[in-house]
Structures are given as C-alpha cells and as structure tokens.
Amino acid sequence: MLWDFDGTLAWRPGLWGGCVLEVLDELAPGHTAELEKVRAVLKGGFPWDRHTEPHPHLSSPDAWWETVTPLLSRAIRGCVEEARVPELAHAVRLRFIDASKQWRVFDDTRSALGTTASTGWRNVVLSNHVPELSTLVAQLGLGDLVERVFSSATTGYEKPHPEAFRVALRACGNPARRWMVGDNPIADVAGAEALGIPAILVRTNGRARQTAKDVAAAAKLIVRTFAGDTGGTRDPAQATLLSKEET
Numbered sequence: 530m531l532w533d534f535d536g537t538l539a540w541r542p543g544l545w546g547g548c549v550l551e552v553l554d555e556l557a558p559g560h561t562a563e564l565e566k567v568r569a570v571l572k573g574g575f576p577w578d579r580h581t582e583p584h585p586h587l588s589s590p591d592a593w594w595e596t597v598t599p600l601l602s603r604a605i606r607g608c609v610e611e612a613r614v615p616e617l618a619h620a621v622r623l624r625f626i627d628a629s630k631q632w633r634v635f636d637d638t639r640s641a642l643g644t645t646a647s648t649g650w651r652n653v654v655l656s657n658h659v660p661e662l663s664t665l666v667a668q669l670g671l672g673d674l675v676e677r678v679f680s681s682a683t684t685g686y687e688k689p690h691p692e693a694f695r696v697a698l699r700a701c702g703n704p705a706r707r708w709m710v711g712d713n714p715i716a717d718v719a720g721a722e723a724l725g726i727p728a729i730l731v732r733t734n735g736r737a738r739q740t741a742k743d744v745a746a747a748a749k750l751i752v753r754t755f756a757g758d759t760g761g762t763r764d765p766a767q768a769t770l771l772s773k774e775e776t
C-alpha cells in the first residue's frame with residue numbers, strides 16, 4: 530500500500546515558502562521578504578520539479594541539501610544582510626525537517642493507515658521529499674503504522690518517474706497486490722497507473738479514474754475491493770472496475 534506523504538498523510542501550512550518566512554521572521558526581524566516573491570523564486574527549482582532527471586548520486590542528506598540550499602539562498606538574498614544568507618538558508622533546512630514546527634497529520638490519517646494495516650496491507654510511504662522523511666514520519670507519530678519510507682531524496686527518483694515506484698516495490702518483494710494513494714494526479718496517479726498500479730486521487734478536485742475525498746475513504750475502498758480475496762492475485766484492472774462499482 531503506497532501512500533504519498535505531503536498533502537496526503539500530512540501537510541505543512543505554507544510549505545517551503547512559509548518555512549522561509551518563518552525563519553526570517555524569527556531570526557532576521559526587519560527582513561524585507563514577501564511570501565509571494567519567495568515562492569516565485571522557489572517555484573520549479575526543487576529536484577521533484579525535474580522528475581525526468583534521476584539523482585541517485587545525491588542520496589546522502591548533505592549532498593541533497595547542497596543542491597537545494599542555493600535555491601533557498603536565492604529566495605532569501607536581497608531580503609536580509611548578505612552575510613547572513615548562508616546561516617539563514619541552513620536554518621530553513623533545520624526547520625523544514627523539524628516535525629514540531631508546523632507539520633500536521635490529517636485527522637483521518639491514523640484511521641486510514643490502521644484500516645489497511647489491520648486487514649493485512651503493509652503501509653509504505655512513497656514521496657518526493659527530503660532525505661529526513663523517515664524521521665519526520667516517526668516524529669509525527671506514524672512509525673507504528675508505516676512499515677517502510679521511500680523518499681525521492683534517498684532513492685534518487687522523483688515520482689512520476691517509473692523507477693521511483695519500482696524501487697519501493699522491489700524493496701517490498703514486488704507484491705502482486707498494490708495500490709497508490711496520493712493528492713497529485715500526475716506524480717502519484719498517472720505515475721502509478723503507467724506501471725499498472727491502481728491509484729486513488731485524494732483530497733483534491735483533480736481528475737482521475739478513481740478518487741476519494743480523503744485517505745480514510747481511500748482505505749475503505751481498497752479494503753472493500755479485496756474483501757474475500759484470500760491472497761490470489763487479482764487483475765488490477767478488474768479491481769479498478771470493482772471498486773468503481775462499489776463507490
């Protein structure tokens with residue numbers, strides 16, 4: 530059971546731009562940064578914005594952050610004293626991976642993960658994210674319900690790159706039954722479906738073959754789809770049809 534993380538199981542209000550502003554407000558009062566301008570600089574600059582380019586060579590946290598820190602520095606530059614840019618960019622790194630700073634788990638996340646876990650599914654997080662994602666998952670109190678965490682920063686492949694999914698599935702023994710649940714119609718849903726993995730789009734009005742209002746609804750749909758299935762493989766296309774009828 531592959532779950533996207535950000536926007537699916539948990540979220541950080543304000544995302545990266547918000548994190549930059551929080552750091553500046555706290556450590557550099559009097560800065561001249563504005564959220565919209567910071568966001569405009571960051572837009573399109575993260576590794577997941579270049580999902581066709583694998584980056585397994587950046588799999589250590591420091592290597593990954595070394596490629597992202599210049600982007601964070603650009604967003605800060607001009608808004609504070611130049612000499613403080615490196616220190617503040619580093620503070621953004623530390624704050625973003627601190628679960629106690631703004632990160633929130635959706636209300637239905639634990640019940641959704643519990644529903645699938647209690648019916649024999651293995652919960653796996655598959656996310657385009659930072660190298661410290663597994664720590665974040667644990668600090669947010671989801672460690673008991675999540676068996677494995679695969680972050681693109683560590684695997685080197687960003688969804689919807691097919692290898693992002695294959696790495697996770699291979700590590701889990703290539704199970705015959707698998708689903709992807711996420712809030713991004715391209716990275717999560719189209720990426721999974723391209724490999725024949727049935728997928729459910731959640732928490733958005735975007736278009737997809739299968740949608741659910743939240744992860745609790747998605748978990749129920751998956752469990753119902755396989756109810757009575759004692760382990761034989763079922764054609765994912767058949768499961769898709771069945772779950773559509775049941776919706």
Ligand SMILES: [Mg+2]
Nearest residue numbers: 533535536712
């Ligand atoms: Mg997401």
